[in-house]
Amino acid sequence: MLDPKLLTKFEGQKTPLYYYDLDLLSQTLKAAKTEADRYGYHLHYAFKANCTPEVLRTIHSFGLGADCVSGNEVKCAIENGFDSKHVVFAGVGKSDEEIIYALEKKIFSFNCESMQELEVINELAGKLNKTATIALRLNPNVDAYTHKYITTGLEENKFGINAHEIDAVLLLLKRLPNLRLSGLHFHIGSQITDLVPFKKLCSKVNEFIQLFEQKGIHFSHINVGGGLGINYKEPDTQAIPDFAAYFCIFSELLELRKGQELHFELGRALVGNCGSLISRVLYIKEGINTNFAILDAGMTELIRPALYQAYHKIENLSAGNVDPMQRYDVVGPVCESSDCFGKAVSLPETKRGDLIAIRSTGAYGEVMASGYNLREKAKAVF
Numbered sequence: 001m002l003d004p005k006l007l008t009k010f011e012g013q014k015t016p017l018y019y020y021d022l023d024l025l026s027q028t029l030k031a032a033k034t035e036a037d038r039y040g041y042h043l044h045y046a047f048k049a050n051c052t053p054e055v056l057r058t059i060h061s062f063g064l065g066a067d068c069v070s071g072n073e074v075k076c077a078i079e080n081g082f083d084s085k086h087v088v089f090a091g092v093g094k095s096d097e098e099i100i101y102a103l104e105k106k107i108f109s110f111n112c113e114s115m116q117e118l119e120v121i122n123e124l125a126g127k128l129n130k131t132a133t134i135a136l137r138l139n140p141n142v143d144a145y146t147h148k149y150i151t152t153g154l155e156e157n158k159f160g161i162n163a164h165e166i167d168a169v170l171l172l173l174k175r176l177p178n179l180r181l182s183g184l185h186f187h188i189g190s191q192i193t194d195l196v197p198f199k200k201l202c203s204k205v206n207e208f209i210q211l212f213e214q215k216g217i218h219f220s221h222i223n224v225g226g227g228l229g230i231n232y233k234e235p236d237t238q239a240i241p242d243f244a245a246y247f248c249i250f251s252e253l254l255e256l257r258k259g260q261e262l263h264f265e266l267g268r269a270l271v272g273n274c275g276s277l278i279s280r281v282l283y284i285k286e287g288i289n290t291n292f293a294i295l296d297a298g299m300t301e302l303i304r305p306a307l308y309q310a311y312h313k314i315e316n317l318s319a320g321n322v323d324p325m326q327r328y329d330v331v332g333p334v335c336e337s338s339d340c341f342g343k344a345v346s347l348p349e350t351k352r353g354d355l356i357a358i359r360s361t362g363a364y365g366e367v368m369a370s371g372y373n374l375r376e377k378a379k380a381v382f
């Protein structure tokens, strides 16, 4: 349960609002950094998970690099003090304008996802008289066993270059003088809580390193992406993911060559559990088989339940412990039936005006907000 002392902090505020626990964020970053440092691994923060300036400031203070998937994220990283030398830029649809901006800023690596993209970056780099440092994002065909919308490492997904294209890519690269191939990149999906997919990834990466070596190509860095999941069910007892176990897998299974750097791009695992969406109950409405608790927050503030059938723990901060438990469908005000945060949620008797916390919303929450129904943007408190 979110600390009830926070109630006084929220009472006078306009809801819905995002609450971020920056102490927990720091503890999480410290844990991740300590474990990564053990092996000399390079950590990048996946900006798309959360771009709130205070959150970014905390992350920057721990010396992480930036993993970006749009030109504006690259810009946001640089404006928030991240060194462009530690910025990586992935995405299947980089526009010319975005590529030019990143070239001008001399980012660490374009993580390239298709043959045509390689040609375009080469051409734009040529016009600017620059050399682009690139990594090939390969599709390792590893199933992440996560929701189908957040699986990215299967051949049927749009991401990355498939293994059968490698020879054609290498042939193409010979004709592209403005690209410097320096790494391999992978990212198999998100909210991965079973570590087996990461083990499978390691053996695939080993195979790829060897395959390229046989063709005379050596990489200065390998980037294995992100995807480590968080515990949505128990955000208090397991607030911080098991970074030790995660990094240990790579150190044990990955066969890095001498001097080869290993890079990670973590998003959710770093910021997910430090955020909560705070909302007020507008109405209690009796349904046929259930009661509805209608909140002033909806899918416009947090779309994950509607988009991925995601689970978020829901708590009533105002109700006393002694109130009898009841079941509610906790829904938002937006005109969509999918605007529902949880069905048959067990809560103490809930009334109009109660404050509700929707937990573990630090990642892919505020950044995915929309103005649908002309809704206002929720503000953030810390």
Ligand SMILES: *Cc1c(COP(=O)(O)O)cnc(C)c1O
Pocket (backbone or CB within 6 Å): 046, 048, 049, 067, 069, 090, 091, 187, 189, 190, 191, 225, 226, 227, 228, 265, 266, 267, 268, 269, 363
């Ligand atoms: C989204 C994304 C990440 C971060 O994923 P998490 O599951 O939040 O760790 C890392 N790398 C790339 C390329 C991504 O698109």
